[in-house]
Every structure is written in structure tokens, then in C-alpha cells.
Amino acid sequence: MQEAEFDSLLSTCRIQLANGEREKIKKDIEEVIRYFDSMDSMDCGGFGEAYHPIQIPEKTRDDEVIKCSKSDSYLKGIKTYRFYVVGPKI
Amino acid sequence: MKIGLEIHVSLPTKSKLFCSCSNSATEPNSAICEVCMGLPGSKPVLNKGALAIAKRVAEALNMKINERTSFVRKVYFYPDLPKSYQITQLDEPIGTNGHLDINGKQIHIRRIQLEEDPAKLVRGDDYTLIDFNRSGKPLVEIITEPDIASEDELRSFIAELRSILYYCDIEINEEMKTDLNISGIDSENGERVEVKNITGIAGLTGALRYEITRQSELARKGTLVERETRSYNEAEMRTVAMRKKESDEEYGLIYDADLTEYDLSKVKIEKPIIASRVAHEYASKYGFDPKILLELIMLSKESLLLIDASKGKYPAQTITAGIEYLKKYDKINISRDSFNSLLNLVEKKGMVNKETIEKIEKGEKVESYSGISDEELERTIERMINEKSILLNEYEKNKKVFNFIVGRVAKEKNLDPRYVSEKLNKVLSERFGLV
Amino acid sequence: MSSINEFYSKEKKESYYETLVKELSSLNKELNAFSTINESINSGYPFSAKDNICVKGFESTASSRILAGYKPEFSATSINKLLSKDFGFLGKTVMDEFGFGSFGVNCETPARNPFNPEYVAGGSSSGAAVAASIMKYHLAIAESTGGSISTPAAFCGVVGFTPTYGTVSRYGLIDYANSLDKIGIISRHAEDIREAFSVIQGEDPQDSTSVGKVPEEKKKDKIIILKEAMEHAEEKVRSSFARLIGKLENMGYKVEEKSFEPISKAVSIYYIISMAEASTNLAKYTGFKYGYQGEDFTKGYNAFFTEARNKFGEEAKRRVILGTFVRGASVKSKYYGKALRARALIIDGMNKLLGDGYILTPTMPITTPKFTEVKELTPLQSYASDILTIPPNLCGFPHISFPYDYVGGMPLGAQLVSSHFNDNAVIGFAEQWEKQFEYKFRYNLGSL
Numbered sequence: 001m002q003e004a005e006f007d008s009l010l011s012t013c014r015i016q017l018a019n020g021e022r023e024k025i026k027k028d029i030e031e032v033i034r035y036f037d038s039m040d041s042m043d044c045g046g047f048g049e050a051y052h053p054i055q056i057p058e059k060t061r062d063d064e065v066i067k068c069s070k071s072d073s074y075l076k077g078i079k080t081y082r083f084y085v086v087g088p089k090i
Numbered sequence: 091m092k093i094g095l096e097i098h099v100s101l102p103t104k105s106k107l108f109c110s111c112s113n114s115a116t117e118p119n120s121a122i123c124e125v126c127m128g129l130p131g132s133k134p135v136l137n138k139g140a141l142a143i144a145k146r147v148a149e150a151l152n153m154k155i156n157e158r159t160s161f162v163r164k165v166y167f168y169p170d171l172p173k174s175y176q177i178t179q180l181d182e183p184i185g186t187n188g189h190l191d192i193n194g195k196q197i198h199i200r201r202i203q204l205e206e207d208p209a210k211l212v213r214g215d216d217y218t219l220i221d222f223n224r225s226g227k228p229l230v231e232i233i234t235e236p237d238i239a240s241e242d243e244l245r246s247f248i249a250e251l252r253s254i255l256y257y258c259d260i261e262i263n264e265e266m267k268t269d270l271n272i273s274g275i276d277s278e279n280g281e282r283v284e285v286k287n288i289t290g291i292a293g294l295t296g297a298l299r300y301e302i303t304r305q306s307e308l309a310r311k312g313t314l315v316e317r318e319t320r321s322y323n324e325a326e327m328r329t330v331a332m333r334k335k336e337s338d339e340e341y342g343l344i345y346d347a348d349l350t351e352y353d354l355s356k357v358k359i360e361k362p363i364i365a366s367r368v369a370h371e372y373a374s375k376y377g378f379d380p381k382i383l384l385e386l387i388m389l390s391k392e393s394l395l396l397i398d399a400s401k402g403k404y405p406a407q408t409i410t411a412g413i414e415y416l417k418k419y420d421k422i423n424i425s426r427d428s429f430n431s432l433l434n435l436v437e438k439k440g441m442v443n444k445e446t447i448e449k450i451e452k453g454e455k456v457e458s459y460s461g462i463s464d465e466e467l468e469r470t471i472e473r474m475i476n477e478k479s480i481l482l483n484e485y486e487k488n489k490k491v492f493n494f495i496v497g498r499v500a501k502e503k504n505l506d507p508r509y510v511s512e513k514l515n516k517v518l519s520e521r522f523g524l525v
Numbered sequence: 526m527s528s529i530n531e532f533y534s535k536e537k538k539e540s541y542y543e544t545l546v547k548e549l550s551s552l553n554k555e556l557n558a559f560s561t562i563n564e565s566i567n568s569g570y571p572f573s574a575k576d577n578i579c580v581k582g583f584e585s586t587a588s589s590r591i592l593a594g595y596k597p598e599f600s601a602t603s604i605n606k607l608l609s610k611d612f613g614f615l616g617k618t619v620m621d622e623f624g625f626g627s628f629g630v631n632c633e634t635p636a637r638n639p640f641n642p643e644y645v646a647g648g649s650s651s652g653a654a655v656a657a658s659i660m661k662y663h664l665a666i667a668e669s670t671g672g673s674i675s676t677p678a679a680f681c682g683v684v685g686f687t688p689t690y691g692t693v694s695r696y697g698l699i700d701y702a703n704s705l706d707k708i709g710i711i712s713r714h715a716e717d718i719r720e721a722f723s724v725i726q727g728e729d730p731q732d733s734t735s736v737g738k739v740p741e742e743k744k745k746d747k748i749i750i751l752k753e754a755m756e757h758a759e760e761k762v763r764s765s766f767a768r769l770i771g772k773l774e775n776m777g778y779k780v781e782e783k784s785f786e787p788i789s790k791a792v793s794i795y796y797i798i799s800m801a802e803a804s805t806n807l808a809k810y811t812g813f814k815y816g817y818q819g820e821d822f823t824k825g826y827n828a829f830f831t832e833a834r835n836k837f838g839e840e841a842k843r844r845v846i847l848g849t850f851v852r853g854a855s856v857k858s859k860y861y862g863k864a865l866r867a868r869a870l871i872i873d874g875m876n877k878l879l880g881d882g883y884i885l886t887p888t889m890p891i892t893t894p895k896f897t898e899v900k901e902l903t904p905l906q907s908y909a910s911d912i913l914t915i916p917p918n919l920c921g922f923p924h925i926s927f928p929y930d931y932v933g934g935m936p937l938g939a940q941l942v943s944s945h946f947n948d949n950a951v952i953g954f955a956e957q958w959e960k961q962f963e964y965k966f967r968y969n970l971g972s973l
Contacts, residue, residue, distance in 0.1 A: 012340045013804060013849040014167055014811070014831045015842050025843055028904045032796070032847060035905055036860060039793045042867050049345075049865035051160075052704050052734065053690045053872060053921025054945050056350045059733045063103050063139025066110035073598050074122050074129075078814050083118040084219035087169040087813050088822045088829035090211065124599055128809050130587070130699040130816075131579040131597055133732050163805045165849075169826050174808030217822035342852035344801055344861060347704035349733050 001030055093244060093298065094236035094271040097251070098229050100207070101143045102259050107206045107228035108134030108177065118221040126226035128172030133348050140228040142357050143258065144184045144204045147230055150254045150362035151199050153185030157355050159204075161346045166336045169218050170208035172225055178205035180343050184230070184354065190254075192246045198235035205229050236271060241298055248291055250366055253388055257363040264290050270297055275305040281317040285329050288322045297322040300329050368394050376402025382410070389413050392422045399426035404433045411436050411508075419444045424451060431456075439509040441500055462503065464513065471499055471510075471517045527716035529570050532662045535973045542566050542613070545971040549615075549660070552968065555642060557634045558655035560588065562616040569613025571971065572664040572721075573656045576617045577624060578708065579697040580604050583614075587699045588632040589622045591836040592816035601697025602732065603666060603708050603725040610724050612664065618652030622838045623807065624670050624701040625649065627911055628899045629677060631840040635896070639681060639967050640935050644893045647677030650711060654681035657711045661972035664721050665711040670701045671795050672888075672914025674709045675926035679888035679938025682928045682964060684955055685711045686718045689945050690921030691736040693722075694729030700806040702799035703734070705918060713964065715925065715955035722948065740923075742949035747882030748773060752784040754886040757912050762887045765930045765937055773885075776957070781882070785874050788916055790867060795915045796908055797851050797864035804848025807841065810834060843904060872920045879922070879944045883954065886913045888926040888938035913940065923948040927955045928964050936965070 001009075006026055010017065017025055079086040103113050108125055115121035124132035141159075148155050160182045163175040188199035209225035211218050232251070238244050252262055267289055273282040283305070288297045300322075305315050321332040365387045373380035376397075386409065387393045393413055400409055412433045416422045424432070424447070431450045435442060439462075446456050474495065496514055500507040518524045526534075538544075546564050553559050560576050561583055574580050577587035579597035586592035600608070608614065621631040629635050629651025636651035638644035639658045646655050650667035654677030657665040667674050669687040678685025687709040695706055708725065710718045728737030750770070755763060770780055812819035812833020819833050837845065851860035878884060890913055899907070917924040917940070924942040931937070943951050 009846060009850055009853075012336075012342075012853075013808070013845050014827065014834050015837070015845060016831050016835060017842070021839065021842075025839070025846070028843060029847055029850070031903065031905050032908070033850070036793045036797055036851070039790050039797075039863055039867060040859075042787065042790055042863070042870070044863065044866035044870050047866045047869035047873070049862060050869035050872060051345045051347055051865065052350070053868070053919070054736070056691055056734050056736055058350050058352045059728075059730065059735075060136045060138040060141065060352065061110065061730065063105055063137050064110060065105045065112045074124070074127055075119060076598075077594075077596075079818070080119075081219060083120070084212065084221055085119060085814065086822065087211075087218045087220050088819070088824065088826040089216055090169060090213060090218050090826055124597075127814065129597065129814075130592065130595065130809070131585070131599070131601065131697045133696050133734075135731060135733050165805055165808050167808070167811065167827070167830050169813075172809065172814070174811060175805050218826070338854040340853070342801075342804075342849060342854065342857070344805060344852045344857075345704075345865075347702075347734070347802060348700075 001026065001033070091239055091272065091302075092236035092274050093238035095232070095234045095238070096269040097232045098267040099232065099255060099260055099262055100265055101140050101228040101230060103137055103139045103143065103228055105137055106226040107137050107140050107204070108226055111226065113227055115223045119223060122222045122225070126172070127222055134177065136349060136352065137228065140204060141352060141354070142359050143260070144202065144230050145354055145357050146258050146359040146362050147232075147255065147260070148185030148188065148202045149359065150258055150364060151185070151188040151190060151202065151232070153188030153199060153202060155185045155354055156182050157353065158182055158351045159184055159354050160351045161349050162343045163346045164341045164343050166341060168208070169220060170211050170225075172209065172222065176206060176208065177346055177349075178231075179203035182351070190247060190250050192243060192250055195243070197237045197243070197247050200233045200235050202233070203231050205231060236273065241295060241302075244295065244298060248294065249384070252291075253365040253384070254362070256388060257365045257391060262291070266290055268294050270294065270301075272298070272301050272305070275302055275309070275315070281315045283315060283317070284319045286319060286321050286332065289324060293322060293324050296324070296327050297329055300327060304329070363394070365394065372397050378402075378406045382406040386410055386413065390417055390422050395426070396429050399429050400433055403430070404437055408433055408436050415442045415447065419447055421447050421451075436506065439506045441504045441506055462505070467503070467505070467510070467513050468517050470503065471495070471514055472521055474499065475517070475522070527720055528662050528714055529717050529720050532570050532973070537973060541971075542568075545571065548970045552659060552970065555637065556639060556655050556659065557619055557636045558652040558659070559616045560584070560586070560619050560652070563614050566613045566615050569611045570662060570664065571615040571660065572607055572612045572666055573615050573618045573653060574601070574604055575650050575653050575665070575667045576620050577668060577699040577701070578604060578666060579699065580614060580617065583617060585617065585699065586816070587623045588620045589837065589841065590633065590817060591810045591812070591833065592699075595816040597697070599697060601708070602694035602729045604697065606725050607666070607721070615663070618650070618656050618665060618667075620651055620653070621649035622841050623699070623803070624668065624673055625803070625840045625844055627672065627676055627907055628894065630896065630899055631838055638893060638935075643895050644935060645680065645896055645899055647680030647893070649673040650677050653711045654678050654683055654685065657681070657683040657713055658966060659968040660970045663712065663971070664717060666708065666725070667711045668698060668706060668708050669918060670705045670707075670799055671918045672911045674711060675888045675914045675924065675938070675940050676911075678711050678926045679928070679936070679940070680893045682936030682938075682966065683711055683713055684715050684718060684928070684959075685709065685926040686715070686722065686952060687918065687924050688722065688726065688948050689740070689923045691734050692726045692738070692740060692946070692948060694727070694732040694735045696729050696731040700802075702802035703806070704802060705795075705799055707918075707921070713966070715927070715952050715959060719949065719952045719956070722952065738946050740948035741946050742953055743947050744950055744953065745882045745943070746777065747779045747781060749878055749882045749884045750780060750782045751788065751884060751886060752782055753786065753788045754913050758887050758890040759892070761892055761932060762890060762937065765932060766887050766939065769929045769939055776961075783878060785878055787867070787871055787874060791871060791915045791919055792909055792912055794864045794867045794871065795911070795919045797860050798868065800844045800848030801852040801861045802848070804845045804852065807837070807845050810837070840904070868919055871916065875916060875920050875922065876944065879942070883951070884917075884942040886940055888913060888940040892932060892937065893935045917942040921945065923951050925951040925955050927958055929958070929962065931965060
């Protein structure tokens with residue numbers, strides 16, 4: 001993997017690696033990707049994508065409002081300002 | 091010129107798309123839970139109601155409805171997105187391949203997908219304020235092909251879409267968020283420019299006009315239009331180049347395995363009403379101007395029924411006035427017969443108020459000064475002004491006196507105040523030389 | 526009689542729980558099984574929850590620094606079900622960060638093997654297996670994505686049961702890989718597992734992927750040995766396992782060796798799917814709202830998020846990067862898409878194999894390693910050691926790991942697999958096994 005490609009991968013997932021860590025992890029990752037490539041030889045003809053291991057009957061919920069009373073407790077321990085949650089600058 | 095739209099429309103459900111929090115809370119962060127806050131351990135469960143509305147919209151837009159629909163995770167990092175991924179759709183959206191007919195031309199609609207809204211951000215100098223009430227609200231995204239060729243077509247398309255959505259109980263106006271793609275303003279340089287974050291309908295035409303001017307200007311100078319993403323600044327009514335957004339490579343969309351596939355063929359919906367089609371039908375059936383009917387059907391959903399009830403016996407203006415009265419007095423669900431009695435009253439320029447409508451509903455006779463001629467009314471007004479000449483002096487200082495005169499005459503003669511004010515204007519200018 | 530019934534039937538001193546907590550706290554200093562011990566426990570059969578399972582009001586961090594301080598406002602459905610049946614919550618157990626590991630070493634304070642603390646406990650439900658191994662009466666609620674119940678159960682000499690995908694609600698589970706995660710149970714005896722499973726299984730309206738199908742018990746008399754699985758096992762494991770086969774034949778089972786070549790690709794398939802899903806699940810950790818909270822909002826969201834995500838351990842970073850890579854639009858069909866189709870192929874093939882019997886393999890191809898040995902492994906070598914636990918996990922099949930031998934003082938585990946929803950049959954098999962094989966334990970905290 002090219003250094004630039006690895007850099008863009010890191011920035012895509014917002015991960016920063018220290019210098020020593022970077023070389024090691026990049027090498028590990030290249031080795032694992034090569035291992036993944038061995039899957040290329042598999043012929044999966046006729047098989048669709050299995051998103052789950054079993055068939056799951058669909059589950060939906062009725063359009064009803066139930067639990068708004070607890071809202072306050074979800075703001076516990078969070079920095080807030082006039083009921084707004086405070087987050088990093090955009 | 092080729093214009094394509096990606097329109098995001100909020101759905102009028104009671105609860106959010108994947109949790110039971112209210113979809114209409116106002117105080118910041120008052121309708122939040124572990125699911126729409128994206129807290130570790132929480133899991134989404136799909137709102138059946140949202141699925142049904144989305145399917146109905148898809149059907150109204152003449153789309154091919156997928157038998158099965160599923161969701162994906164679109165990953166990007168921004169403070170408005172609590173899970174850092176948005177649950178949206180990819181391979182199995184609600185519908186594909188639809189179209190709307192605009193003045194005999196088909197505008198194709200590529201797909202319609204159901205997705206969750208991110209939270210609302212308030213930008214600060216050093217931080218951001220976040221309201222998670224909006225996080226997880228259901229949206230449909232309607233994506234058109236670049237088939238729109240002019241501002242006029244854009245307006246007609248939006249008007250048609252608006253009426254269709256209105257009859258699906260969805261009102262678009264101030265909140266509608268649109269991304270606009272434009273290319274080929276000058277046929278020589280056809281790079282595509284995308285304008286993001288356009289709010290409302292006025293913003294949409296504003297952004298389009300600005301881009302047409304900007305790109306024509308560039309073309310005139312011989313500068314190539316670059317492929318880029320811009321954002322619309324509503325206050326300044328102009329578009330500006332914006333931060334680089336994630337590409338598809340970075341979004342890395344994958345199936346959301348917290349959810350399953352959903353069988354859309356089992357979702358029961360009411361047949362959608364294509365209001366413009368019905369309006370055109372009535373227009374030719376009863377001899378109305380289709381344009382007036384199109385406006386009328388956007389006044390209220392019951393308009394369609396009421397127009398049909400009046401069976402072409404009254405002119406369009408009378409029907410419009412009748413429907414406006416019903417809306418004003420919250421009587422839109424009036425019976426067809428009562429509506430016709432109301433139209434009769436309006437036609438006779440009688441006074442209409444809550445009382446008279448209720449009388450009509452009860453089948454009671456409504457006193458109305460019928461048979462007054464224009465001349466007679468004008469004379470009555472003139473007489474009243476002459477009797478109290480002080481009114482005239484006052485009028486010059488205070489225009490409110492106008493309403494006073496109208497009210498007096500309308501009440502005395504049981505007349506429609508609008509009719510009276512029309513005549514008062516005439517009398518003031520013709521007999522007293524006042525404007 | 527199950528230990529649960531035995532526990533309730535026996536007289537207990539008033540100070541029972543106090544003594545248990547005291548002894549456990551003291552031993553925990555050596556073995557690091559628990560991240561939190563609930564000192565206020567005062568009733569019920571003691572159970573613990575793996576640290577990625579939310580318990581209201583108790584720190585639930587999935588052993589990650591980025592979640593330090595996260596005390597959920599809600600409990601997992603499985604926990605609520607246990608509490609409603611008078612089980613007593615004893616604490617949270619240590620694990621590989623977010624479940625990322627086979628040996629329990631990918632966290633700040635790894636749990637140690639109760640048979641010998643120089644050896645690893647196995648992962649990722651390391652603390653859960655240790656907890657079950659050191660206490661006379663205990664249920665450890667654990668979770669498996671690719672072997673996280675079987676492996677530590679085998680290394681710590683206890684029984685580890687992983688149910689069919691979807692039979693136990695994942696609500697309240699801090700996600701690793703949503704299409705693979707299963708909450709299960711580690712305990713000393715299969716009988717207790719049967720009882721606890723009947724409590725925690727069932728459809729949950731809060732988990733869209735939970736299913737209501739009642740687990741079955743279709744007993745089989747045939748055991749299938751997979752040729753490819755045995756090829757990966759080291760010699761010591763193979764010879765012990767051969768003795769186990771002999772015993773099972775004596776018990777009346779027909780044993781047959783079969784081959785299923787695609788199984789050799791299961792490790793790739795599993796890691797692609799699990800890392801792709803994990804990289805989306807871990808995207809939410811950006812350093813505000815819960816867990817670790819960054820201070821400096823002025824630096825802008827990108828720098829702020831990136832700084833916070835430095836709290837991930839090395840293995841978490843590796844999996845997030847790899848997972849982000851395999852789902853990138855340009856390679857998605859080669860990796861993620863292909864892996865999903867290959868999973869369908871493996872499920873189909875394994876289902877055919879399981880049609881007329883159980884599949885039995887050693888749980889791990891190696892004997893329990895020491896911490897020093899695990900340190901030498903590359904990530905790929907470590908992943909490859911999951912070769913025997915991955916196939917049933919990838920396919921969502923119910924499976925159970927049970928102790929069957931002791932070599933050099935350390936236990937060995939074997940893993941029995943059956944078809945979807947035949948959960949009670951694998952539990953029943955282990956119940957039958959333990960009637961004629963005595964498990965060994967080094968500690969018996971809380972005995973009566």
C-alpha cells in the first residue's frame with residue numbers, strides 16, 4: 001500500500017498513528033490484506049450476499065411516541081448550554 | 091441546461107424513524123433516547139408508519155416499488171451525526187424509476203429512499219451547540235435525473251411535487267432541503283456543479299439563478315466551469331465553494347445488520363391522490379381555468395371534494411372564496427350540500443361568518459341582503475359618508491376608518507365585507523377624489 | 526440437580542455475599558477477572574456481565590479507555606431478564622477491548638488463567654471464563670463474535686455456550702459486529718447453562734434481529750470430524766482429541782470424518798465481515814457525550830475526534846483501519862461483498878454436513894499459551910488461531926465448548942456444533958458428557 005493511500009485511509013477513519021506505531025501497523029495491515037486476497041480463488045457462483053447467518057422475520061414498530069420523559073437523564077454528565085449539547089467547533 | 095435535484099423531505103410521523111421519541115418536540119434535546127443519541131448498546135427498530143408514507147410517496151411519483159427494502163450505514167464524521175454513520179438506503183431503496191409529467195414532459199425520478207435526519211447544529215465561534223431532537227427524524231430523499239431544463243420547469247416540477255406530497259400529508263416549504271446539480275449552462279463547458287444545503291423553495295430558485303449568472307459570466311470570459319461542490323448562502327443569495335465532503339470511497343456504505351430486509355409488498359397504503367390530475371379533470375369537466383384550480387387544491391386537501399360538489403354551478407372565484415371562509419372558520423369538513431348553500435350565499439355577496447356557516451350546517455335560513463345592486467350599494471355608502479362628514483376628515487389622517495365604514499355597511503346590509511370594501515374604494519375615488 | 530437449584534436449596538449465612546465479595550476482590554487482584562465488583566449484591570444466584578453488556582448505573586466500557594466512565598441509562602435485555610428472575614448481579618468482567626482478541630491480552634489489565642497466572646485466560650470473554658472457573662456458583666454472561674466464548678471457556682476449563690444468532694437479544698450489547706455478535710453463557714456445568722439460557726432467550730421488540738423461534742433439542746447419534754480442522758491442530762491437541770473420540774464411541778456415538786475444503790477460507794471471510802462492521806460501530810466514539818470526553822472544543826471537530834480516537838488500543842486501531850479499507854467503494858465488492866457471498870456458501874455447506882450429525886473439533890488448535898508466547902504472535906497468526914471457532918460463529922450455529930482433558934495441568938476444550946436453533950441439543954450433549962467426566966477447578970469461592 002502506498003504511503004498516500006494509507007494516509008487517506010487513516011484520515012477517513014480519523015485515526016492518527018505515532019511514528020513507530022505507524023510502520024508496524026501498516027506492515028500488519030498489508031500482511032492481513034494479502035491473506036484476505038486468498039479469498040479471490042473462491043467461486044461463490046450462485047450464492048447471494050448473506051447479511052445475517054439466519055433468516056430473520058422482519059420486525060417493525062407502530063408509529064407511537066413512548067419514552068420522552070427520560071430525556072433529561074440522557075444529558076447527565078454531558079457538557080450542555082441552555083439545553084443544547086456542546087460539541088467541537090465546525 | 092441540465093438540472094437534477096436531491097430533495098430531502100421530512101415525514102409527518104408521530105415518532106422518529108428508529109425510536110419512539112417524538113418527531114415534533116421543540117425545546118432542545120427534550121425528545122432524545124439511547125437510540126437517537128447513538129449511545130453504545132442501543133439498537134434501531136423501524137417505524138412502520140414511516141415505511142408506509144414513503145411507499146405512498148413512491149407510488150404517487152410513479153415509481154417501481156421494490157418488493158424488499160433494506161438499509162445501509164453511510165459513515166462520515168461530523169458533530170451532527172451521533173453514530174458517525176447515517177442509516178440510509180443503497181441497493182434496495184423504497185422505489186426507483188419514477189417520473190412526473192410536467193407540461194407534457196417527463197421528469198424522471200431515479201430513486202426515493204428513506205433515511206434518518208442528523209441532529210441540528212448551532213454554530214458558535216469556539217464550539218457547536220447540538221439539538222438531538224432532529225436526530226433520527228424520518229426523511230425521504232427524492233433524487234431526480236438531470237431532466238429539468240429551465241427555471242420555469244424547475245418551478246413547475248416543484249409545484250407539482252408539492253401538490254403530490256401535500257396530498258400525502260407532507261408539507262414542503264421552509265424546511266425542504268435540496269441539493270441542486272447543474273451542468274451545461276453553456277453547452278461548451280458541461281462540468282457538473284453541485285450546490286448543497288439549499289433550504290426552502292425560494293432558496294432553490296435563488297441558488298439556480300445565481301449559478302446561471304455565475305456560470306454564464308465564466309463562460310463569457312472563456313473560463314471553464316469547474317466540477318465542484320458549492321453551498322448556498324441564503325442571506326447573501328449566492329453560492330460559495332464549500333469544504334470537501336466525503337466521497338463514496340470514504341462513506342464505505344455497508345448493510346446495516348442491526349436491521350433486516352422489509353417486505354414492502356405487505357405494507358398497506360391508501361391509493362395516493364394525484365391532485366393536479368384531478369384538478370385537470372375537473373377543469374375540463376366544469377370549464378374552469380386549470381391554473382386557478384391548481385391553486386385552489388393547495389388551499390386545503392378537501393378542496394378536491396368541494397370543487398366536485400359544486401358541480402360547476404359557480405365560478406372559480408366563488409369557490410375559492412367559499413373554501414377560504416371554511417378554512418378561516420375551521421369548517422373545512424362541511425357537507426357537500428352545505429357547501430353549495432354557502433356558495434350561494436357568497437355568490438349573492440352575503441355576509442359570511444362562523445354564525446352563518448353554522449346556520450347553513452343546521453339547514454337554517456340565512457338572512458342575506460340579496461338583490462342589492464352595485465349602484466344601490468354605492469349610494470348607500472355615499473349617503474353614510476355624507477351623513478357623517480367627520481369620517482372623511484378622519485380618513486385622511488387614519489386609514490383605519492376605512493375598515494370601520496366597511497364593517498358598518500356590511501353589518502347593516504348583511505353583505506360580504508370584501509364586496510363592500512371594493513365598492514367603498516370606488517366611491518372614495520370616484521365621488522370624493524380620494525385614493 | 527443444577528448448581529442453581531442446589532444454591533437456592535442450601536442454607537446460606539447472612540454474610541454469604543459479603544464474604545464472596547471480599548474473597549473475590551482479593552483474588553481479583555491476582556487474576557483481573559472483574560473490572561467492577563458489585564459490593565451491594567445481597568441476594569440471588571450470582572451472575573456477571575461481560576463489560577460490553579450494559580448494566581444500568583454500572584460502568585460499561587467494553588474494556589476500552591474511550592468508554593471510561595460510561596454508565597448506561599439502561600440495561601441489556603438479557604440482564605433485565607436475569608434480574609427479574611432473582612439472579613444477583615455480581616459485577617462486570619474484563620475482556621479484549623470491544624471483543625477484539627483471542628487471548629484476552631488486548632486491554633489495560635488482562636485477566637489471568639486461574640490454573641496458572643502465567644497463562645492467558647483466552648479471549649475475548651476472558652474475565653467471564655475466569656469468573657466461572659473460580660466460583661462454585663456463578664453464571665458468566667458473555668458474548669461471542671468469532672469464538673469469544675468457546676476460546677476462554679476452553680482455556681479456563683469451563684463450559685461455554687454460544688447460542689444460535691438472534692435467539693438472545695443483543696439490546697444493550699456494545700456492538701463489535703452486528704451480524705455476528707451473540708450473547709451467551711459461560712458456567713461450570715451445562716445444566717446451569719440450560720436453565721440460564723431458558724431465561725435470557727426470546728424475541729425482543731427492541732432488537733430487530735432477535736427471533737422468537739423456540740430452541741429445539743434434536744438429538745443426533747453421529748459425530749462429524751472435519752479433516753481440515755484436524756490439519757490445523759498441533760500434535761498434543763490431536764492426540765488428546767483422539768482419546769476423546771474413543772470415549773465418545775464408547776458412549777455410543779458414530780464418528781465419521783468428512784472434508785469441507787472452503788472452511789480454510791473462513792478466517793478471511795470472518796475477519797472481513799467483522800472488521801467492516803466493527804469499523805462502522807466504532808465510528809461513534811468521537812470523545813464527547815459519553816465515555817472519554819475531550820476538553821478543547823476550539824480545535825475543530827476533525828482534530829477533536831482524531832485526538833479522542835487515540836484512546837483506542839492498538840488492535841482496535843488496526844481493525845478500524847482494516848475494516849474501513851475493505852468497505853471502501855473501490856474494493857468493496859472484492860472484499861466485503863465477496864465475503865458475504867462466501868458466508869452464504871459456507872453456511873450452505875456446513876448445513877449439509879450438519880444434516881445428520883454434530884460437528885466436533887478441538888476448541889483451539891493449540892494448547893493454552895503463556896502471555897510471553899502470545900506477545901510473539903503477529904496479528905495474522907493470532908487471527909489464524911481462531912480457525913476452529915470461526916466456522917460456527919460465522920454461520921450463527923449453536924455450539925458449546927466443554928473441558929475434556931488436562932495436559933500439563935492446563936485444561937483442554939472441545940467444541941460441539943449443531944444446526945440453527947438446535948441449541949438445547951448441544952447443551953444436552955455437554956450434560957451427558959459431564960455425567961461421566963469430572964471437571965477440575967483450582968478455586969471454589971462462594972461454596973456452601
